[in-house]
Amino acid sequence: xxxxxxxxxxxxxxxxxxxxxxxxxxxxxxxxxxxxxxxxxxxxxxxxxxxxxxxxxxxxxxxxxxxxxxxxxxxxxxxxxxxxxxxxxxxxxxxxxxxxxxxxxxxxxxxxxxxxxxxxxxxxxxxxxxxxxxxxxxxxxxxxxxxxxxxxxxxxxxxxxxxxxxxxxxxxxxxxxxxxxxxxxxxxxxxxxxxxxxxxxxxxxxxxxxxxxxxxxxxxxxxxxxxxxxxxxxxxxxxxxxxxxxxxxxxx
Amino acid sequence: xxxxxxxxxxxxxxxxxxxxxxxxxxxxxxxxxxxxxxxxxxxxxxxxxxxxxxxxxxxxxxxxxxxxxxxxxxxxxxxxxxxxxxxxxxxxxxxxxxxxxxxxxxxxxxxxxxxxxxxxxxxxxxxxxxxx
Numbered sequence: 352x353x354x355x356x357x358x359x360x361x362x363x364x365x366x367x368x369x370x371x372x373x374x375x376x377x378x379x380x381x382x383x384x385x386x387x388x389x390x391x392x393x394x395x396x397x398x399x400x401x402x403x404x405x406x407x408x409x410x411x412x413x414x415x416x417x418x419x420x421x422x423x424x425x426x427x428x429x430x431x432x433x434x435x436x437x438x439x440x441x442x443x444x445x446x447x448x449x450x451x452x453x454x455x456x457x458x459x460x461x462x463x464x465x466x467x468x469x470x471x472x473x474x475x476x477x478x479x480x481x482x483x484x485x486x487x488x489x490x491x492x493x494x495x496x497x498x499x500x501x502x503x504x505x506x507x508x509x510x511x512x513x514x515x516x517x518x519x520x521x522x523x524x525x526x527x528x529x530x531x532x533x534x535x536x537x538x539x540x541x542x543x544x545x546x547x548x549x550x551x552x553x554x555x556x557x558x559x560x561x562x563x564x565x566x567x568x569x570x571x572x573x574x575x576x577x578x579x580x581x582x583x584x585x586x587x588x589x590x591x592x593x594x595x596x597x598x599x600x601x602x603x
Numbered sequence: 604x605x606x607x608x609x610x611x612x613x614x615x616x617x618x619x620x621x622x623x624x625x626x627x628x629x630x631x632x633x634x635x636x637x638x639x640x641x642x643x644x645x646x647x648x649x650x651x652x653x654x655x656x657x658x659x660x661x662x663x664x665x666x667x668x669x670x671x672x673x674x675x676x677x678x679x680x681x682x683x684x685x686x687x688x689x690x691x692x693x694x695x696x697x698x699x700x701x702x703x704x705x706x707x708x709x710x711x712x713x714x715x716x717x718x719x720x721x722x723x724x725x726x727x728x729x730x731x732x733x734x735x
Contacts, residue, residue, distance in 0.1 A: 360711070363693050367709055370702030524716070527626055531713045534620040535691060538662060 642666025
């Protein structure tokens with residue numbers, strides 16, 4: 352851990368303790384600290400503003416939405432996703448974070464495995480040698496001295512065994528801890544999926560709103576009425592199938 | 604009651620994380636643990652069973668860690684339950700919120716066995732004077 356992050360952690364610790372003790376002293380209902388909600392998507396304004404040709408915008412939006420929609424369906428980091436994602440620097444950083452984290456976890460795991468195996472191997476070697484010595488002792492005559500020596504060696508081996516098994520235990524624990532990447536990367540993946548889905552939703556909404564009047568007849572009834580353009584609902588089109596239908600009906 | 608008897612509820616939507624926490628708890632002496640995958644499931648279990656400690660993640664579907672904590676503190680039977688919140692990012696606003704709604708402590712992921720042991724110790728120490 353770096354010096355700065357250790358200092359930051361102590362600050363956080365102090366902040367928590369301070370607020371917690373304030374609460375303990377004045378236990379009335381705390382003001383609700385609203386976690387910043389996701390910014391409400393601004394209503395899409397048709398591109399009828401400025402000099403831009405509304406139909407050109409409509410075309411471009413339609414084709415972008417199609418690309419994104421297919422990419423979502425393919426569920427892969429292929430060209431399409433990469434293009435959509437490259438315009439979102441935050442998402443790119445998050446994906447890099449995932450790659451780094453999983454890479455580190457793999458390395459950490461393999462290190463622990465190697466070290467653990469080394470300990471196991473040396474224990475095995477020592478035990479095998481000792482067992483062989485005892486075999487020889489039981490199958491032939493040995494002097495009292497040799498017997499005593501073997502006894503000593505065996506005592507030493509047994510005395511040192513707990514420490515070595517603890518070493519292996521520690522490596523196993525390390526392997527387990529290295530799996531924490533799954534939780535962090537999993538959360539990040541979910542977050543990215545949400546971002547991408549939100550983007551698609553906004554594009555679809557924009558597409559519907561910017562559909563020129565002469566093309567509106569192509570839109571199936573379900574997209575002009577009902578929940579899709581209801582501004583009070585947060586889900587625009589609820590299924591990938593609906594998005595497919597929408598895009599097809601507009602010729603994309 | 605001694606450590607071995609304490610019944611702990613681990614709440615997290617990632618099964619990997621629940622396993623890790625469970626194993627770490629065993630390492631520091633708490634072998635009696637149960638699991639729930641979100642706040643809603645956790646509340647059900649807490650109301651039905653007799654738990655002595657809750658370790659909960661923040662980001663979960665259906666009901667997140669903050670809401671679970673609020674519900675616990677508002678419940679007659681559960682309000683004194685020690686709750687350790689687990690956060691992936693040490694954001695100031697999360698820390699403040701956690702303290703304000705009555706978390707007994709917080710811990711930042713990824714954490715070590717030593718940190719978990721320390722946090723547990725701190726929380727239990729604070730409870731000790733009131734222990735029957």
